[in-house]
Amino acid sequence: MLLKNKLFPIASLLLSAGLMAQAPQIEFEEYDLNNGLHVILHEDSSTPNVIVSVMYDVGSKDENPDRTGFAHFFEHLMFEGTENIPRGEYSKYVDRAGGTLNANTSADRTYYYEILPSNQLALGLWLESERMMHATVDSLGIQTQKKVVIEEKKQSYDNRPYGSWLAETVKRAFKEHPYRWTTIGDPEHIMAAEDWEFKAFHKKFYVPNNAALVVAGDIKKDEVKPLIQKYFGEIKPGNDEIVRHGIVEPKLDGEVRDTIFDNVQLPLIFQAYRTPAMETDDFYALDMLSTLLSNGESSRMYKSLVDEQQKAIDTGTFPLPYRDPSLAIAYAMPNMGVDCADLEAAIEDEIKKVRDELITEREMQKLKNQYENMFVSGNVKLARRAENLVTNYVYFRNTNLINTELDKYLSVTREDIKRVANKYLVKDNRVVLYYLPKSYQN
């Protein structure tokens, strides 16, 4: 027994070393331009395509509380055109080149990208540098995008069953931190905002010293560097001092519980637990715990609630991975005729088990196997690799995290999982929302 115990850590070390060998290393090079723009280059010539993308370090958390939705609004506005690109033409350049483009906004950052045939690399650099240098922020664009954004909100939030869950959750989970509003924001803020406010926001945040550029795919580093210098080098750094909000959200200190009556057919339970920020040790352990509970049909919550007890039609848990302390969500949709309280008790039973008992060795190994697979599969696509690289830089100034993050997961222990369950997955640290059909209201 003793011997076996002694050998075990070595065996598992070997095992994880063996595992690591399977995840291909992702090579990249990075440097700063004089204006502060950070550049990341990654070569992969599998197909003759390149991705050019810029991540601006601005998200909804950088907004004024009575002007929410600004960062997302700019995601739209910055397709309107630039000094050298007429209104409505921006995306057409990409279309004409046979490329594709899009953008997205989160609480923490805004991301714009183009994927182009590799002979159109210069076009991508021109487009993104024009956007950074000369974006048109004028009344016409602002008026048009105001309407589009309102329709987006209706489509993606108001008219989607349970579409308001995130807004309803965060406003209860956070009292002070700007995570208390969602990226789409309050349409009234956007409608009320005057042109100068948009201009000021733009001048402050959409500057090279608050952004990182990634160029990846079928490129040659030596050829791409002078081109980057040519298009981005002359952009003036921003002068406005960017002061981050610095708000540390106090502890929740007591469960918050509420019911939302909505245009839905079936109830849905949401639990939101306050959790630590990304890249902290506890974050990795909690993320694995979430996988243990709900990733795959053999996961604990799925197996118990959906398969065995048949109380739920679906259930899951997932983290909202943010740079500041954030939330982990657990949800479950009851089967017809199942009482919400009954289902919630069944969720609580599963969570209690991880608080009370160590998970099994086999479960721990399963988690490691699952993460290994996720890391390999998650970086197969060039676009995903580019985004992961730049996210790691913008959030943590640690681009190479893409190659080392799996280690952080693999070093989580069973004890860690039990510890974080007890620290975070507790009643006083959560918001519980019941979504109920309006017909239940009477």
Place this chain on the structure above:
Amino acid sequence: MKQFTVIIFALLVGCGLMAQVDRTTAPPAGKAPKINIEEAQKFELKNGLKVFVVENHKNPIVSYSLSLDLDPIVEGDKAGYIEMAGDLLGAGTSNRSKAELDEAIDFIGATLNTSPSGIYASSLKKHSEEVLELLTDVLYNPIFPAEELDKLKKQSLTALQTSKDDPGAIASNVSGALLYGKDHPYGEVMTEKTIEAITLDDCKKFYTTFYRPNVAYLIIVGDISLKDAKKQAKKYFSSWEMADVPTYQYETPKKYTKPKVAVANKEGANQSTVYLTYTVDLKPGCEDEIKVKVMNYILGGGTFAARLIANLREDKAYTYGAYSKLNNDELVGSFSASAKVRTSVTDSAFTEIIYEMNRLKTEKVAEEDLQLIKNLLAGSFSRSLEDPKTIAKFALNIEKYKLPANYYQTYLEKLEAVTAEDVQAMAQKYLTPENAVILAVGDLRAVRPKLEKFTDGTKVEMYDFYGDEMQTLPVPEGVTVDDVIGNYINSIGGKELLGNVNNVELGGVMNIQGMDLSMTIYSKKPNWQCVETFMQGNLVSKQVFNGVAGYSESPMGNVQLDADMVKSMEYQARMFPELYYLEDGFKTELSGMEIINGDEAVKLIVTNPVGNEVTAYYSMQSGLKIREVVGSPQGVIISNILEYSDVDGIKLPKVLKQSVGLQSFEITFETIKVNTEIDDKKFEI
């Protein structure tokens, strides 16, 4: 000479470093990169299983996709069973319970999905033997456990319930039923009833009949050599037994000869899902395929350059997105254009979609716009090659649809060769809004009147979630019988004023078949009534009721009311019958809503204590009764009250249009008197 060269060189270098960037125009493209399309390798096992292998050693992942090539199947009163059979396949084998199977898959971080059309599994290369062992256990030894079927049914019923709120699901059911008919495999609708009817035998039979190697393809993609793939295929799949698999044929659904305009309700929607769709004959790999794809992308592909987005989003800001789709299909293809728009522009959105469709038919597309779409499709084709599964899909399509072997190698050439004339010809052939189902899912009340303009005078049909036509609108949530009756009474004067009315005299003229008739109606509290009709000053008919007896006098003779008629008249001759509807003995039921002369009316069915039924319609807007329907020996009598007069705060019918069978007449009461002297002799029997 040497010096000169150096100077030139320095100049060049200097220029390179110092040159102002020309930002005013887009930089030109470099030399077009070469796109390599690898070929899949293929072989066949003795049992007829066709295997495709695409090697890609970039990542240590291998996937196995078993794919059945079946004709669509009609499920009939068990709609949904095939999907369930697909799910059940992965719900346990004779070697492993579902829980054990799930655990074994998750333990190695693998994926394994079953569906009616096949099984897909993928894992890191080092686990591929285990994955194949699991995949084939599922393929050969499924046990279809009864408790898993029960569970799936329960889940399906719950899922069905949630989808009733999903405008996409509603649109899909309704358009499917309208395009293909509910007896076609593409138009069948899964309901609570069809789910309940599914049995284990249905699922097992599907599996034993259709899961056969001779109708299957195995596609192996990833970090594996052809040699190893062959070894694995033989080891794991050669014992799979072949059998004859039935094939099915279907009649092509008929196209509409004029637009079919329909609405479906989504409670509380502030947006409409607009959907214009019709069937097309477009087989995969047909000659038009690439040309028609270009045409559709110009119209409504997922790009800002596409005309639907440019028009409905960028120009008009009706919507966040507007798209068109052309689905090719061996049986019957379809076209659809759709968007989610704010309710107020539901009709305008259709108008603009149709406008853009017609514009492509009548105007030749500009060379520049065409080139843009061609480049875009070429780029998307090139990007799709990043995924080795694309290569496998190409090989499969070539095999399935009997395409030329170089179909994909020459794809970009064929794309580049598409001309503006081709696009116009494709638009003329495939864009036919005149055959379309024009369907809006949203706030039915607001949307329905807006869509009338797309009909040629016929009504806008209403459909429910299941794709069945509805005759009436649903009653708005929260509206009760008490509200409807209360509103009506208030709208004609209120309980107190009506209570003070002792008698009413109405006199008017009407024209029937060229003859002028005049009519006077005397009513007296509580239920006395006398109706006199004159032609050229001569009395031609008279009906009298005095609460206990009555008679009717006409050129045909004189008839006394029998005991039953008297009983009925006690109620029917009441001056303001609604004052009594909430009393004991009356049965009342709100039965939906209808649009009457543009006015939304709630339908109330009232049965009096002696069993006579009357259906009355009350305007939601004014509260007034606008129609009443009663049965009579002569047929159903429909009375429409087109206009009311106000006499001292009491509203009485002014213009009344009545019809029985094919006859109808309109009467306008010029004389309306309340509480005047009426000689009791009028009511004498």
